[in-house]
Amino acid sequence: MNAVFTGDFLWPDDKYHNFYFQFMKIITCFFLLAILLSGCYGETKCPPFTDENLRWFPYKTGEQIRFSNGSDTLTLIVQKISRSPGYSKSRYCGCNCESEGHLTMYSDSAHKYYITARIYVLDEYTNYSVDIDGQFEENGDTQYYQDGFSFSMTDMGAGGGTLLDSAYDGYQRVLKLENDTSWHDIYFWQLFLADSTGIIQMSERNQIFPWKLIK
Numbered sequence: 001m002n003a004v005f006t007g008d009f010l011w012p013d014d015k016y017h018n019f020y021f022q023f024m025k026i027i028t029c030f031f032l033l034a035i036l037l038s039g040c041y042g043e044t045k046c047p048p049f050t051d052e053n054l055r056w057f058p059y060k061t062g063e064q065i066r067f068s069n070g071s072d073t074l075t076l077i078v079q080k081i082s083r084s085p086g087y088s089k090s091r092y093c094g095c096n097c098e099s100e101g102h103l104t105m106y107s108d109s110a111h112k113y114y115i116t117a118r119i120y121v122l123d124e125y126t127n128y129s130v131d132i133d134g135q136f137e138e139n140g141d142t143q144y145y146q147d148g149f150s151f152s153m154t155d156m157g158a159g160g161g162t163l164l165d166s167a168y169d170g171y172q173r174v175l176k177l178e179n180d181t182s183w184h185d186i187y188f189w190q191l192f193l194a195d196s197t198g199i200i201q202m203s204e205r206n207q208i209f210p211w212k213l214i215k
Contacts, residue, residue: 046097048086053119053126056175056193057103065105065199067211074211075108076115076199096123107134127152130177132188132202145187149177168192169212171200181205 051058059065059078067074082102089095099121107113113134120127129150135142151161161175168174173195179186190203190210203210 043088044091044097046087046089047099049083049099049101049119049121051083053099053101053121054081054103055196056128057117057119057198058196059103059105059198066214067202068214069207069209069211071209073214074111074113076105076113077107079104079106098122125152130191132191134187145185147179147186147188149179149191151175151177168194169200170215171195171197174200 059081061078061081063078065076065078067076080103084098084100089097101119103117105115111134113132116131116133118129118131120129127150129148131146131148133144133146135144149161161177164174164176168176169192171194175193175195177191177193179189181189187205188202189205190201191199192201194200197213200213201210
C-alpha cells in the first residue's frame, strides 16, 4: 500500500484518504442531527386560558343579565363558559403557544337570541369574536339572522372596535363595535362592551331605542 506524506502525518493512499473524510462527514452529520433533535424534544409550558382574557365578558355560568329598551325587557342567561387547559410544546420547532375561551348565552323565550363569544390567544396577540344568532317576525314571516363582531385589544386598528376616549353612560372604559348598516341583512348593528362589566348596550336596526343594561 502506497502512502501519501502530508506535513508530519503519513496518510494512506488516496482511496483510504477519501474514505476517512467521508466517514468523518457522516459522523459530524449524525452529531448535528442529535443536537437538533434534542432541542426539538425539549419542552416549553404553555399557559391555560385565563380569566383575564374574559374581562370584556366577565360572567359566570347561570348568571342572568337584564336589559331594557324603555318599553320592554330582555334577559340573557349565561349557558356555558369553557377555557382551554395548559399544555407543553416542543421548544425549538417553530410552534406558538395558543389558548381559547368560549362563552355562550341565550335569551328568554320572548326574544330568541343566542350569543357566542370566542377569545383566541396566540402568544401576545388576543382576538375576540362575537356572533349573535336569532329570529324575528316580519310581515307574518319568521326571519333568521347571524350578525358578527370582532376586535383585537392587541392591535385595535386592525380590528372592528373603537375604544372610546371618554366615559359612556357611567362606564369608564368602553369598547364600541359596529356593523355596516348599508348591508340589508344586518340585524344587530351595534354592541357596546365595558371593561370588567360586559355587554352594556345592543342596538337592533328596527328599534329606535337600544337595549341597555339594567344596573
